[in-house]
Amino acid sequence: MTGRVLRLRPVGFVRSPFKEPADLPPPAFAPPRFLASVTGEIVVSPEFAEGLAGLEAYSHIIVLFHFHRASGPKLTVVPPGESRPRGVFASRSPHRPNPLGMSVLKLLERDGRVLRVGGLDLVDGTPVLDIKPYTTRDRRSRIRTGRPGGR
Amino acid sequence: MTGRVLRLRPVGFVRSPFKEPADLPPPAFAPPRFLASVTGEIVVSPEFAEGLAGLEAYSHIIVLFHFHRASGPKLTVVPPGESRPRGVFASRSPHRPNPLGMSVLKLLERDGRVLRVGGLDLVDGTPVLDIKPYTTRDRRSRIRTGRPGGR
Numbered sequence: 001m002t003g004r005v006l007r008l009r010p011v012g013f014v015r016s017p018f019k020e021p022a023d024l025p026p027p028a029f030a031p032p033r034f035l036a037s038v039t040g041e042i043v044v045s046p047e048f049a050e051g052l053a054g055l056e057a058y059s060h061i062i063v064l065f066h067f068h069r070a071s072g073p074k075l076t077v078v079p080p081g082e083s084r085p086r087g088v089f090a091s092r093s094p095h096r097p098n099p100l101g102m103s104v105l106k107l108l109e110r111d112g113r114v115l116r117v118g119g120l121d122l123v124d125g126t127p128v129l130d131i132k133p134y135t136t137r138d139r140r141s142r143i144r145t146g147r148p149g150g151r
Numbered sequence: 152m153t154g155r156v157l158r159l160r161p162v163g164f165v166r167s168p169f170k171e172p173a174d175l176p177p178p179a180f181a182p183p184r185f186l187a188s189v190t191g192e193i194v195v196s197p198e199f200a201e202g203l204a205g206l207e208a209y210s211h212i213i214v215l216f217h218f219h220r221a222s223g224p225k226l227t228v229v230p231p232g233e234s235r236p237r238g239v240f241a242s243r244s245p246h247r248p249n250p251l252g253m254s255v256l257k258l259l260e261r262d263g264r265v266l267r268v269g270g271l272d273l274v275d276g277t278p279v280l281d282i283k284p285y286t287t288r289d290r291r292s293r294i295r296t297g298r299p300g301g302r
Binding site: 004005006007008009010011044048050051052053054055057058059060062064066075076085086087088089090091092096097098099100102104127129130131132133134135136137138139140141142143144145146147149150151 | 155156157158159160161162195199201202203204205206208209210211213215217226227236237238239240241242243247248249250251253255278280281282283284285286287288289290291292293294295296297298300301302
């Protein structure tokens with residue numbers, strides 16, 4: 001079972017003002033209002049365009065993507081601005097055993113197979129693997145987190 | 152670029168009281184309190200156990216998993232209890248171009264490489280691809296959804 005391999009391919013790509021990973025401020029330092037103001041696009045490949053029908057009814061989407069610029073996995077990481085190491089599964093680091101990322105973005109508009117999104121925290125050219133509607137099941141009101149400011 | 156393939160392998164597996172997909176009530180029909188009461192485990196493989204250090208500081212986790220029982224992709228689906236078709240990206244159907252699922256679960260306890268979780272909506276044996284801490288970035292207070300009840 002453990003050896004089973006899952007093969008995925010992009011369903012679209014991100015267009016972002018952040019051209020390099022270094023352009024993206026670490027969440028620990030980016031003022032929330034700054035990232036909220038960043039807009040960009042997700043361009044879905046023509047073969048998958050039909051799958052977007054009805055998505056415009058939702059205000060927010062979940063985007064699963066490939067951390068395509070990550071250099072490789074680490075099991076222990078030191079998040080930016082911190083001094084103590086933690087397990088990679090207790091962080092949002094890109095250096096994961098499976099380099100999958102997840103972001104909740106604001107869906108500003110759908111124009112055919114182009115989604116205009118807000119709150120963008122992704123690098124230009126990021127391969128998008130899946131798009132899902134964000135629903136009340138994804139929202140937890142009472143949470144406890146491992147870092148100041150709810151990070 | 153579009154032909155690029157990403158190869159993933161499980162970092163662990165789910166232990167759930169739901170043995171078959173048919174045992175799992177569709178979200179549209181499951182009383183929220185019922186699913187919230189379902190507990191189970193995520194058992195992480197020994198080689199990745201170190202990556203869990205510090206996760207217990209978080210009350211909730213994001214689990215990315217393989218819809219391993221899905222029969223294949225569809226671009227248009229009719230969600231349970233509905234009559235009109237919608238694009239698969241506007242649904243949480245398992246029949247996705249990339250069969251990736253995402254659930255927010257309550258982390259009840261970490262015992263080494265075993266996570267006891269609540270709110271479990273996954274089938275026994277589900278391959279887990281990634282685990283992330285749930286933070287305030289994942290929480291949106293004002294959302295609009297495409298279905299009654301915030302679904």
